[in-house]
Amino acid sequence: MAQIPRREFLKAGTAALAGATLSALGLGSITASAEDGAAEKQVFVYTCPVCGKQFADFEQLRGHFTTKHKELDLPKTVTFSINEAEYDVFVEDHWTLREALIRAIGLTGNAKQMCDRGGCGSCTVLIDGKPALSCTTLAVECAGKHIETSEGIAADPEYRPLLEAYVRNDTAQCGYCTPAQFTMAKYILNKYDFAPTEEQIRLELSGNICRCGTYARHVKAIMEAAAEMKGGQ
Amino acid sequence: MPGMAEWKLEGTNDERQEFKYVGTWDHPGRQSWDMTSGAAKYPTDLYREGQLYAMCLRSPYGHAKIKKLDISEAEKIEGVKLILTYEDEEIAAMPKYIPSYFTFGQSPLLGTEAEFEGDEVGCVVVAETEEICKKALDYVKVDWEVLPFILDCREAGKPGAPILRPEMNPDSNMTGNTFGAAVKWENGNVEEGFKEADYIETIEYGRPMWSQFRSMPAAYFSYWDDDPWGNPDGEKMCYVTNHAHFPSNGPLVSAFQGMGLHEDKVRALSPYMASRYCDFVEKRGAQLSPVLSKRLGGVPVKMVNTRRQAFDAAVPETYFTIRIGFKEDGTLCAVHCKNVHQSGARGGYGDKTHGHLVLPPNAQAFKSTSCPNIYSEMEYYVTNGACTTADPGKDMWEPVNLTFAKIADTLGMDITDVIMKNVIITQPSLEACMEAGKKAFHWDEKWHLAGKKVLPDGRLHGVAARACWSMTWGMISYNINLRLNTDGKVYMPYSEALIGTYWPDAVQLVIAEEMGMKPEDVIVYYAANYPNWQKGDAADRASTCTWAAKEAAILLKNRVLSAIYMYVGAASPEEADIVDSMLTLKADPSVQIPLVGLGQFGEGFCGKPSVPFQSDVVRTMNVDFCEVAVDPETGLVEILDYTAAHDFGKVIRPASAMGQLEMALTMASGRALREEIIWDPNTGVLLNGNMYDYKVPTALDQPPMDNVAVETRCGGGAYGSTGVAHAHTNAGLVGCAIQNATGGDFITMQPFTPDRVLAALGKIKKEG
Structure with missing residues (x-):
């Protein structure tokens, strides 16, 4: 198990470091900005x-x-x-x-x-x-x-109203559970033909835990998106 | 009213009456797009070429010491890259106290004594995969000395109890507290007060440990690489994930202080760290992962924890015994309050190197009542019941509200009348909250004497109300740097990780308001490598941060107008203005030119308002109301309505302000009805450290809410704004509503589970 002493490490030339850049970590948005209106x-x-x-x-x-x-x-x-x-x-x-x-x-x-x-x-x-x-x-x-x-x-233009409803309503607080709830939102919209009730949404989301208690925001966002998307169909 | 005469809004433009952006909806958070789509990268998401994993040895015992450690077999396992033990010189030399104001809990970074089951001790393994780490730890031979453990703080205080942390206190298990709050104090003369009382009652109240667990099990990712902006004398840059909110800034501080680096050589990899709820508990990986990476030549190392292993950010247990004296009209005249509080395995809250105890539950809030005679006695005891974190709500109000409920029940009074009769120094805030809340909750239609209403389905109906401070936390200064760029936009960097309060987005609205910019032309952005820039954070402090941002925006606007007023034909800066991101002439608003290309201007403001940090001078209040239905056959409680009327002072960003209320009430409902950390009393082992057995509220459990924003402009933040979430996560209100339903005894221990409800109804024997 090779170890490099601290003093030597802090100097140049002693460490063989991985060459990957920050971009390899996936930092940055794939949904672009709100103004762009479309995702990359x-x-x-x-x-x-x-x-x-x-x-x-x-x-x-x-x-x-x-x-x-x-x-x-x-x-x-x-x-x-x-x-x-x-x-x-x-x-x-x-x-x-x-x-x-x-x-x-x-x-x-x-x-x-x-x-x-x-x-x-x-x-x-x-x-x-x-x-x-x-x-x-x-x-x-x-x-x-x-x-x-x-x-x-999020990158699907058809579901842009859902994405916008999600960000408009602060459905994310810490955001850790949000992508999975957002994924469930698409399922809910389709299962209930873009007209889910609050009870149906809460039942379908009951397996997705949010420690920040954002559940009511998801209900609101999904219902707003449903209204907009149903109208457009 | 005491205290009110000296107080006024402070700072520039704080009395502003017309708002274009502040207080308005539909401003999506800058990070919301990525948090929703999944593009936001959290520490558990990071994976990088050559990445290794790290895990610590953990104690299987509630309290134990390593007598002997043999890692020779573990080192032979293929895929193991490094094992460091407590004997490693670098680790042993790392500071024990970081940051310096954490003054208790003198545990080494990697020691030999495990202070609770699951505590990280002895050695840390780095290997190619998590599976190899686990296998290697299985091959570490440990000779444990099992030590006596204590889980209940009341036991820790008994004469003859084993001394758990003799290096902190050789004589007892009692610890101190961070701000040096007095352990005993008395206002007036309590015994004389009791002589004046028409009634004397005693209240018992207990709270278990709750898990504050952050949504993401802690993971610490670190690597070392060249600094793209310079490597003086060949120094490397340490890249780490960011975890802690608040000035400690967790691993960042740990990395640079722990290893003798300057802060500019530490860069956070992501602003995302998932949730914290006034929770400062860090696992050892916060400080170990940069060291492990360095020792391996800078390769990426992710130190991981399972949910079970990261379940120890616990809200401490607390027990109160309160003797109260009151008069026939409901006026409180004497309080004798004694509480025993758990300060956790580290002798405070915080991680294994930190020990920290901030303002635990005590009788402080009685100072906000008209009662002249108050005696308070607090005892804080170290136990072996995990690391503890901050108290989630303003616990000082739990004994006050139970007192009001007891008075109301004894005298047959409406509890809202008891609150209004006794609480002082907080007008007009309390009155405004009470009026708005009662209206939203339909209190007058719902309230009844205890045990007097049965719902058509046979369940017992109950309601209760409680008051609390809406606190503004402002113990640190806020460092705001603003720049109007040549592109005509205003930029503000910050370097703090995000926990869901949307404070940068609130700041954006304030800057837009004061600068005359459109919100989309104010860019409040995460700048990972600027540790000197704003690290504002939690919900309560966000209001203070907006105050500093307001001051900076006003300074910048003045600077800009002084330099470019002549471009619109104005004779002086006073004749020009900025409106909707355009330079205009006040006398003729049709004259407009864009700010693009007019120059680059910067201003900074570092400071804070003289906000009330001390909790006995808070001026903004909130009142919560709760309605329950109690099934007399099963003891099951359903919350039918939960309404908060919160005095925000001034709402800056409504979407997140109300979101904080929803979060806090949902958390309070879980703690009231089902959340409780359970330890095996025979072994000290955590029994329910998982999401099946420890039940947090789901979408189906969230109570209906009808929250109301009250705005009295009495807070310490921008425009008189104040904090939110700390005030509402107390669970006692639900218990008062249950008592109003059953008409029986108050349940003395949370959570209010069916067995305790049935005992209160006299249907089964009471515990203990």
């Missing part, structure tokens, strides 16, 4: 499941793996259909969808985990249109299924 699409980055190195396309990643990690078996390749696009992704068999979202896909809106597992709803995605907990769904199970995340819904 996120550029997909292919990430090595062993060392985390990132590539612009899957073939580069495959080439990297077969040369740099040739002692290891090639991981399973899963084709994810996420937010209207398809990606080939290396995943380990034991990875949950949540792990894949963080480590291989880079979409972390629905990769929150307030509880230890399955108790808070903060990781809720839509799989083939139905809510599912990404922390208790294996990534390999998702092959060939359509996954929707908060990033995709």
